[in-house]
């Protein structure tokens with residue numbers, strides 16, 4: 001908050017505002033206009049004054065709305081709500097402790113492709129750089145932490161005391177939208193941190209929406225096969241870099257908190273939770289501690305989701321709260337998802353840029369990649385490649401459908417290396433000009449986002465790739481002469497560059 005405020009990126013709002021739909025409506029308008037981060041300092045239960053008669057009766061009669069969120073309740077929450085904190089390129093970069101998040105892509109590229117020193121002297125010169133990059137990686141353990149200033153257990157636990165947003169009119173209830181779920185692998189003890197939405201069911205239980213392909217779900221199944229519950233902590237706030245780590249497509253077994261230390265160039269400090277055997281970030285705002293019984297399910301949703309549609313209500317695991325701890329004067333962090341562009345668009349963009357070097361490590365022919373925010377990222381990928389042999393584009397499509405989170409991509413378009421895939425105009429031009437749908441298309445099937453409502457089955461569906469590269473003689477049945485792309489001669493361009501100021505154009 002301090003960094004955002006000092007940069008003129010934060011607007012404090014004192015107007016009384018309800019977490020029931022109103023914060024979403026305000027934030028949606030602000031995010032679409034590229035506006036500032038918001039700190040709602042006066043969050044109150046909905047009042048007759050602010051709700052329209054239609055909204056009022058809908059809310060009053062909706063069985064899933066807890067009394068705390070009903071219009072008659074004008075309670076003031078103890079926690080202000082921070083939202084839209086990462087919703088521009090600048091703020092997403094600040095969240096990653098840098099001026100532009102491409103810096104981290106450069107750091108990772110340098111680490112992954114180190115130039116072999118020419119001799120021992122050069123090697124020694126490089127050592128400080130390498131140590132500097134890696135010294136902050138391991139997390140540190142501390143014994144006391146601000147996130148445990150206040151410890152609530154037993155009858156003092158009440159999730160309804162948090163200003164959890166009910167985002168959209170048809171949502172099944174209030175949802176925690178920026179939760180960092182910390183768990184440990186029951187076999188190896190290794191930590192996992194994932195962002196999985198959390199629906200408030202009642203005072204001390206909530207939903208745990210880890211989807212079928214996610215690590216949290218795997219760990220819960222493993223705990224179940226040992227006949228055990230899975231302990232977990234839902235962490236809210238702390239260094240915003242943790243949000244990025246939680247959504248980062250790190251391979252299972254790679255600790256998100258190591259990655260966090262690398263990104264923020266400072267070791268993450270962890271403290272043991274009060275009632276479960278889980279380590280949590282010391283600087284967090286609020287921690288919800290508890291466990292999941294792997295055999296238990298409860299209806300979760302609907303939820304106005306990042307697909308731009310309501311994800312359907314379905315049975316998901318249940319989280320039982322054993323303690324809530326928080327800072328004195330804690331701030332409740334939130335985001336909203338819905339029709340793009342939203343704040344998660346910038347979170348996804350940062351993932352795309354920072355993880356490109358890792359992707360290039362496995363598929364070095366890839367030059368650049370663009371997952372358009374309008375297609376909610378995993379629906380579509382534009383990829384430029386250094387084409388070296390006939391059918392190369394099809395090899396890249398297969399690689400993408402085999403890579404971590406990219407495997408969910410429904411539509412893949414492959415372009416030559418000279419196509420700027422960040423430029424939608426150029427992408428559409430190349431697609432239209434170079435792709436013959438009867439020859440340059442490949443269909444396949446596989447896992448898709450569990451939230452995809454259009455797929456043939458839940459979590460499983462079709463994928464299609466388009467080869468939009470220039471075709472080579474004989475390639476995939478192409479027998480015609482392939483024309484050259486029109487470009488101007490370099491010497492003429494230089495001459496015109498030189499005369500340009502005199503032309504008065």
Ligand SMILES: Cc1cc2nc3c(=O)[nH]c(=O)nc-3n(C[C@H](O)[C@H](O)[C@H](O)COP(=O)(O)O)c2cc1C
Nearest residue numbers: 194195196197209210211214215216246247248344
């Ligand atoms: C705002 C936001 C909300 C998300 N909500 C969920 C969710 O409810 N369930 C889920 O499985 N993934 C959700 N994700 C995606 C996961 O956080 C992401 O796939 C992450 O890499 C999962 O971690 P894992 O691979 O360790 O399971 C969300 C991402 C964002 C940015």
